[in-house]
Amino acid sequence: MTAMKSSSTPGGGAAVAMPPQTTSMSGRKVLLEAQNLKKHFAVGRAGFLGKPAGHVRAVDGVDFTISAGQTIALAGESGCGKTTLGNVLLRLELPTEGALLWEGKDIVTLTKEERQGYRRSVQAVFQDPWSSLDGRMKVQDLVGEPLVINEKQMSRAQVLERVAELMDQVGLQEVHMERFPHEFSGGQRQRIAVARALSLNPKVIILDEPVSALDVSIRAQVMNLLKELQEKYNMAYFMISHNLATARFISDTVAIMYLGRFAEYAESELFFKKPLHPYSQALVSASLPVEFENRRQRIVLQGEVPSPINPPSGCRFRTRCPQVMDICSEIQPELMEVARGHRVACHLYK
Amino acid sequence: MNDKDVILSVRNLQTHLRTRRGVVKAVDGVSFDVRRGETLGIVGESGSGKSMTAFSIVQLLPRVGRVVGGEVIFNGEDLLKKSPREMEKVRGKHVSMVLQDPLTSLNPVFRTGDQIAETIRHHLKDAPDPKGKAVELMRQVRIPAPATAYRYYPHQMSGGMRQRVLGAIGVSCEPEFLIADEPTSALDPTIQAQYLDLLKDLQKQYNLTIIFITHDFGIVATICDTVAVMYAGKIVETGPVRDVFQRPSHPYTEALLKSLPSLEEKPKRLPSISGQPPMPHEMPTGCRFAPRCPYKFDKCEEYPPDTHVSPTHISACWRSVK
Amino acid sequence: MKWYILRRVVQSAFVLIAVTTMIFVLSNFLADPAVILLPEDAQKEDYERLRHDLGLDRPAIVRYGIYMKALATGDLGESIRRVGYKVTDLIWTPLGNSAKLALAAMIFTVCTGLPLGIIAALNRGKPLDYISRIFAVAGLVTPGWWLGIIMIILFSVKLRLLPAAGTGDIKHYILPATVLGTHAMAGLARLARSSMLEILDSEYIKMARAKGLPWRTVVWKHALRNALIPVVTFSGLYFALLITQAITIEVVFAWPGLGRLMFDSLGSQDYVVVQGTIMLAAFIVVMFNLLVDITYGWIDPRIRYT
Known part of the structure; x- marks a missing residue:
């Protein structure tokens, strides 16, 4: 029995440690800010009665900001906590510790109206366009549903008009509105999902592996679409991906996550020119290019990701790190700025 | 090609699927050769027929599938002429497979070690110690503490470890030929890197010939010697990987390679391919790619012949026909 | 596995307590047993005396305590019609008879339903599949009592091959067991077919x-063991139901089992016996649930090791 149960005290006691940021370094408006954000889950039962055997530290202290028009790509492998972090951003889970601030306010303590506003402002597009759209609903109802729920003053005709507009924006035609999801290919379904996410003019869209379930020849179309829409509406994207090449194309900031913490957090340009953390380097080298010239050196890591219930002491990556040192088991490295716009949590850079 | 080194020669293979909406020509006249010791990558999107091609070779098609024509010459014998009984002696012993999803490909109610030993017991009747051999194989595929791992059930292992168990089953009877059907697509990037390394080692050790089926062009560029690009049931281009990837001749290959994002640069837009692959029930009569092709012209109404761009590089496009 | 079993045992105990409490509440508060028992011309004093004799004049919570205490020692009370008989004594022989009949029915069910389902799955889309599916549907829609009467007429009255009523040698079992097991056979066949089909399509x-x-080897070793997982659940639960739901069949075949006892006790308004039989039935169902869970853990390592 591995019952996953949200652990208690959702952020309640954790006071906001730092004053919220209002503008980022680049002068853009800060929408979301995570301060030492943690999300733990109780798992399993020790012995007979249900005391949790341990806690999965899915997200274990991350700091970042999301500003208007910005795209953060969060990369890491399964179990690193990227999905949980996405869920916290969608307010599907509340933080265990630390805080997530929405325009300066803790998302835990939002009033009912503010919560509604938050839900409208932060939308999502998920990985699998087959399971994420209800097959019994027509496209116009799928795309219009958020409007019907949130914009009660809108008439049916107004909703349909808006849906038609959205269809056009994502490259579908008005005639498609009367159809059901199964009549569409994967790429078109993902467009429908994007249209649905756009319907309430969100400020942030969480993109959870938005193209990895699509055919290779379709991915570029959808990625281009996402970029166009961002340029048009100045939305912030928070993209979860394990594909670094996709992250490179779409993002301006990259966060590499390992066992609940950021190993590296940097501007994309800097990161891909020179990834610093040994884990990032391995991850980058595992993204296999189709070119034969100037291929990066392949780094094959030993072993597997340890359990997030009992992460290694000190640096969590040390058990697989090719450049491990004595200090790594003793002190947990903090994320430090080693160059402007480039932060890394590794003892190699001191 | 009557190369002595050719271990597998597939000629005009045709596999049909009977579906509610009619017959789907999943594999529609596919021909290729694989030389001993090399790795052929069959690359394509879902529905391109790449997996069906592989399963036709070993005759493990779904219930609705049937090979309706062609030849599969393996070591001089046509596998398609063999009875189901005879094929059982080929599978696992001479041609083995590694499947895509390591969790669902292992039987949940048997110990992983036993699932390896079972193959050895079945094919090598006089093997002295199948259990010991299984433990040895688990060590070889770098499963830590193999004697303990032998007793694990599949659900007690990680995805990477399970995929190694499949690898161990694959080489357990020292086959000459291994078909790997997207073995890494369920794995994380760093675990995929480990697995590809392992596969290369096993290939050296057992002098394996490998068909690697994938949708990932990067994997093909990294581990394959030759490549066959499939689109809508046909091979549109085949040849040495470097030739095909550096000088793609078919517009589909060319457009696809261009559309892939790269780690090295960040273009404003990706050159994308318009439209989508044809539905299996609505195949274009001529070139399958013509509706999406930027170079389309009147000749494309008819299916183009396989044309040699170089002695080893073949493309099915009218633009290559001189 | 140790913790798994222990956890299941304790869960079962809680279920039993809940069920017994519910039975106590239902049989004591929905109707006043004293009113049911007394003749229509009874006087107020008779009523009060009876209530006192039955202990009904004490507070509910005290009665509940006495009842639970008696239950814990396996005491189900005394029959109010057959004076001097303890319910446990009355139940014992019918329980054995019902169990024997249920076992016979179960054997019939498994020996017919399982092969029927597997044959259907292995011959998917072929005539054998259709024939066995027709069998299964027919078994599901035929009411047991009707089938019982038809079979008595056919095999006992016309052909004089098998006895129509009562217990005795193996011949006595054939008709009631077949009739009792037919429904389950049909259900099992369908379940075995669908679970086998699903597994034959699986990657492993x-x-x-x-x-x-x-x-x-693929079918009998790799597929069957997995296909048995839902079948075991079904069989275990159904066995419990067979014992407890045999009322009509036992009446039709004059089988001196629990169903008969309950039927007769209902007729004579012997509420203590009825209550006792229901209790026993509940106990059997819970025990079989427990047994199924444990067998489950034995077949499926995913449950054993968690």
Whole structure:
């Protein structure tokens, strides 16, 4: 029995440690800010009665900001906590510790109206366009549903008009509105999902592996679409991906996550020119290019990701790190700025 | 090609699927050769027929599938002429497979070690110690503490470890030929890197010939010697990987390679391919790619012949026909 | 596995307590047993005396305590019609008879339903599949009592091959067991078919074939054990139901089992006996649930090791 149960005290006691940021370094408006954000889950039962055997530290202290028009790509492998972090951003889970601030306010303590506003402002597009759209609903109802729920003053005709507009924006035609999801290919379904996410003019869209379930020849179309829409509406994207090449194309900031913490957090340009953390380097080298010239050196890591219930002491990556040192088991490295716009949590850079 | 080194020669293979909406020509006249010791990558999107091609070779098609024509010459014998009984002696012993999803490909109610030993017991009747051999194989595929791992059930292992168990089953009877059907697509990037390394080692050790089926062009560029690009049931281009990837001749290959994002640069837009692959029930009569092709012209109404761009590089496009 | 079993046992205990409490509440508060028992011309004093004799004049919570205490020692009370008989004594022989009948029915069910389902699955879309599916549907829609009467007329009255009523040698079992098991046979056949089909389509069956294993090994070793997982659940639960739901069949075949006892006790308004039989039935169902869970853990390592 591995019952996953949200652990208690959702952020309640954790006071906001730092004053919220209002503008980022680049002068853009800060929408979301995570301060030492943690999300733990109780798992399993020790012995007979249900005391949790341990806690999965899915997200274990991350700091970042999301500003208007910005795209953060969060990369890491399964179990690193990227999905949980996405869920916290969608307010599907509340933080265990630390805080997530929405325009300066803790998302835990939002009033009912503010919560509604938050839900409208932060939308999502998920990985699998087959399971994420209800097959019994027509496209116009799928795309219009958020409007019907949130914009009660809108008439049916107004909703349909808006849906038609959205269809056009994502490259579908008005005639498609009367159809059901199964009549569409994967790429078109993902467009429908994007249209649905756009319907309430969100400020942030969480993109959870938005193209990895699509055919290779379709991915570029959808990625281009996402970029166009961002340029048009100045939305912030928070993209979860394990594909670094996709992250490179779409993002301006990259966060590499390992066992609940950021190993590296940097501007994309800097990161891909020179990834610093040994884990990032391995991850980058595992993204296999189709070119034969100037291929990066392949780094094959030993072993597997340890359990997030009992992460290694000190640096969590040390058990697989090719450049491990004595200090790594003793002190947990903090994320430090080693160059402007480039932060890394590794003892190699001191 | 009557190369002595050719271990597998597939000629005009045709596999049909009977579906509610009619017959789907999943594999529609596919021909290729694989030389001993090399790795052929069959690359394509879902529905391109790449997996069906592989399963036709070993005759493990779904219930609705049937090979309706062609030849599969393996070591001089046509596998398609063999009875189901005879094929059982080929599978696992001479041609083995590694499947895509390591969790669902292992039987949940048997110990992983036993699932390896079972193959050895079945094919090598006089093997002295199948259990010991299984433990040895688990060590070889770098499963830590193999004697303990032998007793694990599949659900007690990680995805990477399970995929190694499949690898161990694959080489357990020292086959000459291994078909790997997207073995890494369920794995994380760093675990995929480990697995590809392992596969290369096993290939050296057992002098394996490998068909690697994938949708990932990067994997093909990294581990394959030759490549066959499939689109809508046909091979549109085949040849040495470097030739095909550096000088793609078919517009589909060319457009696809261009559309892939790269780690090295960040273009404003990706050159994308318009439209989508044809539905299996609505195949274009001529070139399958013509509706999406930027170079389309009147000749494309008819299916183009396989044309040699170089002695080893073949493309099915009218633009290559001189 | 140790913790798994212990956890299941304790859960079962809680379920039993809840069920017994519910039975106590239902049989004591929905109707006043004293009113049911007394003749229509009874006087107020008779009523009060009876209530006192039955202990009904004490507070509910005290009665509940006495009742639970008696239950814990396996005491189900005394019959109010057959004076001097303890319910436990009355139940014992019928329980044995019902169990024997249920076992016979179960054997029939498993020996027919399982092969029927598996044959259907292995011959999917072929005539054998359709024939066995028709059998299964027919079994599901035929009411047991009707089938019982028809079979008595056919085999006992017309052909004089089998006895129509009562217990005795193996011949006595054939008719009631067949009739009792038919429903379950049909259900089991359908379940076995669908679970077998699902498994034959699975990746590990493909893998087993890719290993070059002969088809019979693939089916009988790799597929069957997995297909048995839902079948075990079904069988265990159904066995419990067979014992407890045999009222009509036992009446039709004059089988001196629990169903008969309950039927007769209902007729004579012997509420203590009725209550006792229901209690026993509940106990049997819970025990079989427990048994199924444990067997489950034995077949499926995913449950054993968590």
